[in-house]
Amino acid sequence: MKISEIAPPEVGKGAARIILTGREEVVIEGHKGLFSYETKCIRIRSKSGLVTVSGQDLIIDHLGVQDLLIHGRVEDVAVDGEKA
Amino acid sequence: MSGQVQFRVRGLSAEKLLNAARQQGISFSRVKREKSRSLLMRCSEKDYEAFRPLAQEKGFEISEAQPVGILRLEKRLAKRIGLWAGALIVLGLLIWALGYVWEVRVENAGAYLGEVRTFLDELGIRPGIRRSGVNLSDLRGRLEWRLPAVKWVRTEWQGVSLVVRLEEGVPPPEIASNEGTGDVVAASDGLIQRVTTYAGTPAVKAGDFVKAGQTLIRGEERGKDGTAHPVRARGEVIARQWVSVVTRVPIMETASEPTGRKTVLRVIDTPFFSWRREEEPSYLTYDRNREILPLGGAWLPVWLVRETFAEVSLRPRSRDLDEAKREGAQAAIFALNQALNNDETVDKWMKFDMIEGDTITVTATAEILRDIGRRGQ
Numbered sequence: 001m002k003i004s005e006i007a008p009p010e011v012g013k014g015a016a017r018i019i020l021t022g023r024e025e026v027v028i029e030g031h032k033g034l035f036s037y038e039t040k041c042i043r044i045r046s047k048s049g050l051v052t053v054s055g056q057d058l059i060i061d062h063l064g065v066q067d068l069l070i071h072g073r074v075e076d077v078a079v080d081g082e083k084a
Numbered sequence: 085m086s087g088q089v090q091f092r093v094r095g096l097s098a099e100k101l102l103n104a105a106r107q108q109g110i111s112f113s114r115v116k117r118e119k120s121r122s123l124l125m126r127c128s129e130k131d132y133e134a135f136r137p138l139a140q141e142k143g144f145e146i147s148e149a150q151p152v153g154i155l156r157l158e159k160r161l162a163k164r165i166g167l168w169a170g171a172l173i174v175l176g177l178l179i180w181a182l183g184y185v186w187e188v189r190v191e192n193a194g195a196y197l198g199e200v201r202t203f204l205d206e207l208g209i210r211p212g213i214r215r216s217g218v219n220l221s222d223l224r225g226r227l228e229w230r231l232p233a234v235k236w237v238r239t240e241w242q243g244v245s246l247v248v249r250l251e252e253g254v255p256p257p258e259i260a261s262n263e264g265t266g267d268v269v270a271a272s273d274g275l276i277q278r279v280t281t282y283a284g285t286p287a288v289k290a291g292d293f294v295k296a297g298q299t300l301i302r303g304e305e306r307g308k309d310g311t312a313h314p315v316r317a318r319g320e321v322i323a324r325q326w327v328s329v330v331t332r333v334p335i336m337e338t339a340s341e342p343t344g345r346k347t348v349l350r351v352i353d354t355p356f357f358s359w360r361r362e363e364e365p366s367y368l369t370y371d372r373n374r375e376i377l378p379l380g381g382a383w384l385p386v387w388l389v390r391e392t393f394a395e396v397s398l399r400p401r402s403r404d405l406d407e408a409k410r411e412g413a414q415a416a417i418f419a420l421n422q423a424l425n426n427d428e429t430v431d432k433w434m435k436f437d438m439i440e441g442d443t444i445t446v447t448a449t450a451e452i453l454r455d456i457g458r459r460g461q
Contacts, residue, residue, distance in 0.1 A: 033103035039117050060115035065106055 016046030020077055026053050026070040034063065042070055049080035087155020088113070090126045095144035098123045104142070105135050126152060177383055184355055184385060185213050186244035193250045196231055200248060203230055209246065212355025212385060218246060267317050268301040269460040270294045274323025277453055284317030294323065300457050321457040324430070328449040329419040333412035335403050336442050340371065340396035351389040352379075358389075367395040408444055409436055416448035427452040 017029040028044055028051060035043035035050060042058055044051045058072035093101065098121075102112065115125040127135060132149045139146040151159045161167065188211060190200050204210070207226070209218060220239040227237040227248065235253035239246070268284065276292045284301040288294055303317040347365040351358050353376075373392040380386040413434055420432070430451040437445040 033106060034099040037099055037115070037117055037123070059117075061113060063102060063106070063112040063115055065109055065111065 016044075016048050016051060018051060018077060018079070020074065023055075023074050024071060026074055026077060028068045028070075030066060031068050034060075034068075039072075044068060046079075052076075052078045054078075087129055087158065088126050088152050089129050089132050089149035089155065090114075090124065090152045091132065091149045092118070092147040093123045093125065093139060093144050094121055094146075095139075095142075096121060098144065101139055101142055101144055105131075105138060108134060108138070110135050129155065174383070181383055181385065182244060183215050184244070185209070185211055185215055185218065185246050186385065187211055187246070189242075189245050189247045191247060191249040193248075194252060196234065196250060196252075199231070200227065200250070203227065204248070215241075215244075223248075267299045267303045267460040268319055268321065268457040270296050270298045270300055270321070270323070271456045271458040272296045272325065274325045274454070274456050276300075277322045277324050279319065279321050281317075281319040283315050284319065286319070288321070294456070299460065303460075317460075319457060320455050322453050323456045325452055325454050325456070326449055327420065327423050327427075327452060328447055329416055329423055331412050331415040331419060331446045331448075332439075333408045333415070333444045333446065334442060335405060335408045335444060336400050337403050338398050339401045340369065340398050342371070343395045343397055345395040347393045349389075349391040349393070351391065353387045353389050355385050365393050365395070367393060369398055370395050405444075409446070412436070412444050412446035413448075416446040420448040420450055424450060424452060427454045 016031055017027075019027040019029070021027070028046065030046065031051070032045040032047065035045050037043075037060065039058055040054065040056060042053045042060065044053070053070055053074060054076040056073040056075070058070055058074075060068065061071045062069040095101070102115070105112075110127060110131045112131075113126045115123060118124050129149070129151075136146055136149075150156070188204060188209060190197055190204075193200050203226075207223070209223070220241075224237045224239045227239070227250075228234065231237070231250070233253060235251045238249040238251075240249075241247070267287075273295050274293075276288050276290050276294060278290055279286045279288060279300070281301055283305070284303050285305060287299045287302050294300065300321045301317040301319045303315055304312045305315050306312050345365075345367065347362070347367075349360060349362050349364065351360040371394045373394075375390045375392075377388040377390065378386070379388050416434060430453060432448065432450045435447045435449070437447070439445055
């Protein structure tokens with residue numbers, strides 16, 4: 001069985017999947033590492049480019065090998081400078 | 085599952101360190117920026133063991149891991165053997181104490197309260213006995229046998245309390261029926277005051293004196309043609325009656341006077357045994373005062389009982405006559421009110437008599453108006 005048979009197409013290609021829930025939580029699946037972390041801005045590397053999460057009181061609630069969960073007051077999410 | 089630890093990492097570009105750790109399969113949680121060069125974070129205890137040398141190798145300063153959550157609690161508790169031992173002892177004592185009856189409560193017993201308490205005492209059911217020695221259904225059966233007037237008995241446990249609840253039987257109300265035939269007869273003697281007939285033919289009139297059982301309203305009516313046909317007699321027959329109660333009050337009483345001799349006994353009392361040092365005094369008559377002081381608090385059934393025996397001498401003396409009369413009058417009025425049962429009262433009076441010089445008899449009488457009619461057979 002191939003991964004394309006059981007998962008969405010973007011997973012097989014290694015693209016990052018960004019899920020924004022309300023204005024409090026951002027999940028990034030398939031990230032490639034942390035680029036920078038400040039309480040007002042977190043930058044994450046991904047195959048799609050640099051994901052920038054801006055807001056207030058941002059904390060990284062989970063930093064795993066594949067996925068990353070950010071909590072805080074999220075104001076903006078952008079990929080390579082373009083709004084996601 | 086290993087617990088979580090919290091620690092602090094200081095140094096420039098801690099992000100690079102986290103990425104290097106990520107490549108080794110280390111996960112973090114609650115990563116929080118404190119200062120420009122400091123991050124506070126958590127990871128599993130196992131990951132911390134792998135992360136610490138990595139951070140030190142790359143020139144970062146890493147603090148000691150502090151257990152958090154369950155792990156923190158576990159580590160704290162592991163250091164406190166005394167706490168564990170104490171908790172186990174308390175738990176053991178609690179389980180042991182729960183095996184005993186701490187209170188016997190009798191509810192809704194009314195006039196049977198004393199009898200129920202005596203009966204329970206006869207069966208040996210009192211605070212301090214083992215709970216396993218009480219069979220609730222057997223106790224219920226015995227109480228129902230002992231108290232036939234009681235409708236039902238409920239016996240149950242409420243924590244460490246044995247609760248016995250009684251429900252007295254209520255006789256069914258007399259249901260008025262217009263069916264069938266029959267007379268209204270006098271339930272008791274009386275002087276007829278007025279007769280109101282709803283059905284039937286009145287057999288008495290105001291001013292008549294009737295005896296119990298005498299017909300008051302006959303169960304028959306006459307038609308226009310003069311023929312009589314049977315009916316169920318109904319009506320209200322108000323009669324004047326006199327109700328008397330008698331109370332007796334002795335005018336002699338026994339007074340006790342302390343002789344001055346006194347003995348104090350101290351007893352350590354538990355549900356299993358009592359321990360005392362002194363013997364009870366051999367006074368013929370004495371006043372006894374008992375104080376109970378719980379020693380074991382709420383969990384341990386141990387009491388210190390302090391009994392004071394004060395020797396007294398008894399001698400008869402006369403009471404104040406007016407006071408005895410007042411007491412007798414109060415008792416008579418109370419008994420009369422109980423006997424009247426909400427009847428309309430016309431007049432009340434009291435009579436005092438002396439019997440053989442040592443007893444006052446008080447007769448309280450009430451003149452009342454009462455419906456004396458009842459259905460005849």
